[in-house]
Amino acid sequence: MSTFYAILFIVATLVLVVGVARRVYLYYKVPAPLKIPTTPAPVTRAGVVLRMFREVVFFESLFKATKWTWLFGWMFHIGLALVLVRHLRYFMDDDNVFWPLVELIQPFGVYAGFAMVLGLLGLLGRRILVDRVRYISAPSDYAMLLLLIGIGAIGLAIKFIFRTDIVAVKSFFDGLWVFDWQDLPMDAPLLIHLGLVAILFLIFPVSKLLHAPGIFFSPSRNQVDNPREVRHVADWARKLEE
Ligand code: HEM
Numbered sequence: 171m172s173t174f175y176a177i178l179f180i181v182a183t184l185v186l187v188v189g190v191a192r193r194v195y196l197y198y199k200v201p202a203p204l205k206i207p208t209t210p211a212p213v214t215r216a217g218v219v220l221r222m223f224r225e226v227v228f229f230e231s232l233f234k235a236t237k238w239t240w241l242f243g244w245m246f247h248i249g250l251a252l253v254l255v256r257h258l259r260y261f262m263d264d265d266n267v268f269w270p271l272v273e274l275i276q277p278f279g280v281y282a283g284f285a286m287v288l289g290l291l292g293l294l295g296r297r298i299l300v301d302r303v304r305y306i307s308a309p310s311d312y313a314m315l316l317l318l319i320g321i322g323a324i325g326l327a328i329k330f331i332f333r334t335d336i337v338a339v340k341s342f343f344d345g346l347w348v349f350d351w352q353d354l355p356m357d358a359p360l361l362i363h364l365g366l367v368a369i370l371f372l373i374f375p376v377s378k379l380l381h382a383p384g385i386f387f388s389p390s391r392n393q394v395d396n397p398r399e400v401r402h403v404a405d406w407a408r409k410l411e412e
Pocket of ligand 1: 250253256257260279280282283284286318321322323324325326327328329330333334336339343363364367
């Protein structure tokens with residue numbers, strides 16, 4: 171079983187890294203033929219960076235659009251970010267320069283786990299209860315929410331009810347990349363948590379979760395509002411002109 175999980179995680183991590191890198195490359199290459207920043211938009215590059223920062227950290231445009239979706243969406247994403255930083259203890263040694271940060275985040279990371287799952291339940295409730303959102307929801311929208319709820323809820327259950335040997339989990343992941351495969355604790359909740367995480371890694375590069383890297387390539391968000399000062403020519407059109 172440990173060997174199965176070792177191979178599963180090596181394959182899933184490769185699919186995640188190569189798949190997302192390939193997608194990012196495609197996003198980078200897609201031409202943006204039109205000047206379409208959502209106005210009012212910044213008129214300088216520094217302004218665009220600042221707006222992107224507010225968008226990514228505070229979900230500014232979502233806040234202006236709908237408060238409930240913002241509240242649940244933000245709770246989930248900030249919770250997830252803290253949970254992921256807390257998880258670095260499984261992959262990092264205590265002589266790493268970032269270790270003090272990982273140590274500092276530990277207690278907050280647990281509360282963040284609850285915030286993450288509550289936010290996801292709110293987003294699921296929205297899809298089921300709000301008519302116009304239910305109408306446009308595809309099975310994959312529900313599937314992604316249920317997958318993330320499953321990972322988070324089982325993670326919390328491992329933390330508070332079915333404790334596992336986290337030192338053994340760390341040795342397993344330490345050994346994974348150098349092919350010194352160690353045994354995983356054979357606890358069902360841990361194996362389910364990790365199995366769902368592997369599924370998440372495998373489908374990430376072909377899922378809606380690609381909005382995470384995708385937002386940085388969105389022309390309506392990353393363009394400077396200067397069409398009168400600078401003539402906008404997409405790369406492919408520039409090549410035709412030359
Ligand atoms: C290979 C990757 C992962 C490993 C090895 C892992 C392992 C674990 C372990 C051992 C626990 C129990 C912690 C304890 O008893 O103190 C846990 C908890 C948790 N996991 Fe994961 N996990 C992984 C990925 C993820 C991902 C991608 C998510 C979110 C999408 C996630 C969400 C959670 C949550 C919310 C908790 C409960 C709060 C906490 O203890 O941090 N895990 N995980």
